Each structure stands twice: as C-alpha cells, then as structure tokens.
Amino acid sequence: MAAQAEPEIVLYDLACTKNVCFSPVVWRIRLMLNYKHIPYRTIFLEFPDIEPTLKELGLVLGESASGSKYKYTVPAIQHVPTNTYMMDSVTIAQFLESTYPDPPVPLTSELGREIEAKVRAVVGPAVHKSLMPREIGILSPRAQEYFRRTREASLGHRLEDLLDPDKEEQGWNAVGDGMRAVGELMRTHKADGPFVLGARPSYTDFFITGSLQSARVVDEGVFQRTIKYPGYEEIYEACLPYMEKKD
Incomplete structure (x- = not known):
C-alpha cells in the first residue's frame, strides 16, 4: 500500500x-x-x-x-x-x-450567486428551524450546554418549541414553491452535466452539497424532505465522489 x-x-x-x-x-x-x-x-x-x-x-x-x-x-x-x-x-x-489551481473550482458565477442568495433566503430558514433542535442530539454533553444556552438566548424560547409538528409542517409548506424554483435554477445547465455550471463542480455545488450533507448527518428525515425537489439530489449525488473523506 x-x-x-x-x-x-x-x-x-x-x-x-x-x-x-x-x-x-x-x-x-x-x-x-x-x-x-x-x-x-x-x-x-x-x-x-x-x-x-x-x-x-x-x-x-x-x-x-x-x-x-x-x-x-x-x-x-x-x-x-x-x-x-x-x-x-x-x-x-x-x-x-x-x-492549488488544478483542478479549478470556479468560486463565483452569476448563476451561482443567484442560487446561493435564494438558498439562504428561501431554503435556509425552513431547514435551519428543523435542524437546530435536532442538532443538539449529536453533540457531547459539554457542547449541548453551550449550544442550548447560546441558541435559546437568540431564539427567546426553548429549542424543543421548534419541534411542534403542525408549525414545522406549515414552515415547510410555506417554502415549497421557493424550494422548487431554486431547484430548477440548479438544473439550468443540466444538458451539459449534473453540476450548476454543467460538467464540472463549482463552489456553489459545494455550498449546496455541504448543506445537504449537514442535514443528512443531523437528521435523515430533513435531508429526504429537501431532496424531494428536482435539482438538489442530482448535485448531491454528483458530489458523492468528493465526500469519501469526512473525518
């Protein structure tokens, strides 16, 4: 070896x-x-x-x-x-x-900037609210104390309050159209390849895949809920070869 x-x-x-x-x-x-x-x-x-x-x-x-x-x-x-x-x-x-310019990773593009901005504005809030109260479950006791103290100070209520099934469902339903629209943007160059810009990955693909993999580690259900919209899963699967080293 x-x-x-x-x-x-x-x-x-x-x-x-x-x-x-x-x-x-x-x-x-x-x-x-x-x-x-x-x-x-x-x-x-x-x-x-x-x-x-x-x-x-x-x-x-x-x-x-x-x-x-x-x-x-x-x-x-x-x-x-x-x-x-x-x-x-x-x-x-x-x-x-x-x-390390080879192989190149385009860091910005007009399409990439639009996708990243819309992911932050549309997709981010719903995913974040679902993941935050579940994230504490994969932290050590020491980190849990820190996480709870800082997040609840920002929220003004307990993390568990975000897990109300009805409110969570309403939150996801509210962003469904926006998530679908962002997914269609991701597929702009689908004729040229599975990535945002076509055949090769850009930083925007890593931005999308990083968010999806984070969701998957924290809670498979949130991950599955996100990739049901066209566009997300294609990019995630295209980036799988670059996810083997994760520790």
Whole structure:
C-alpha cells in the first residue's frame, strides 16, 4: 500500500458524537480539499473550544472576505508549508484556489450567486428551524450546554418549541414553491452535466452539497424532505465522489 502524503492542510472542524463532519460551512472546504486531492488532516473542536483554540493559534478578528464581521468559527485551516493560519470559508476557498489551481473550482458565477442568495433566503430558514433542535442530539454533553444556552438566548424560547409538528409542517409548506424554483435554477445547465455550471463542480455545488450533507448527518428525515425537489439530489449525488473523506 502506498504511503499517505504528508498533510499540507490542517482543517479545524466542528465535533459531533458521530465523529464525522457535519458543519455545512466546513463541508464546503472539505469538498474542495477532496476534489483537489490536497492532503489534509482534521482536528475536531467542541463548540466551547473553538474561540480559545483559534485565539491560541494567533487568529485575530477582522472583516471576512464576504464582508461580514468575523467571529471565531470553523472552518479554520493551517497551511503547513507556510505555517499560515486563516478562517472564514470564503477566505479559505480563495486561498485554496490560488494555491492549488488544478483542478479549478470556479468560486463565483452569476448563476451561482443567484442560487446561493435564494438558498439562504428561501431554503435556509425552513431547514435551519428543523435542524437546530435536532442538532443538539449529536453533540457531547459539554457542547449541548453551550449550544442550548447560546441558541435559546437568540431564539427567546426553548429549542424543543421548534419541534411542534403542525408549525414545522406549515414552515415547510410555506417554502415549497421557493424550494422548487431554486431547484430548477440548479438544473439550468443540466444538458451539459449534473453540476450548476454543467460538467464540472463549482463552489456553489459545494455550498449546496455541504448543506445537504449537514442535514443528512443531523437528521435523515430533513435531508429526504429537501431532496424531494428536482435539482438538489442530482448535485448531491454528483458530489458523492468528493465526500469519501469526512473525518
């Protein structure tokens, strides 16, 4: 058996009791690493350990490449050859694309920007509300305490209140047409291939697949509910070859 290549990237990921990646934003970077065959190893961090760990690595808060104010969060990476640390998925994606340009991953496109914006606005809220109260079930007791305290402070009520079957069903029904429309956008170039831009994946495909895989790890039912609309499952299945390394 050939020896594994020494890792060029150390990926800081979010820990869960299943010992696999489940963060949608970390999956975007993991898919990119896998697609480009960049050797890497993973360090999983519990929710309460993210900020102190990243501070200790010397990362400082500023403004992300996406224009939002940073908070200490994963994904973060160390580029081992240059001993460079960075966080924010957009910043990391730009670095990987410039440092490892082959095979290329288009980071932006007019269609991709439209899909990502509509996923955030239309699909995101319904999926998020269904996943958040279930996500706590795959966290360690320590991480559960942190997750509950921070999320319930933001929500103003208990996580379990999101699991009311009638309200949850109403939420999904309300976004059905929007999810179908976004799925049709994903199929714009279906004649050329299964990805958003046709034959080869772009960052938007990893954005979509990362969200779907996150849902699948947390709750199969939420995943199945999402992929019933045309477009979503095709992209997810096309990205399966780049999802084999998930720990």
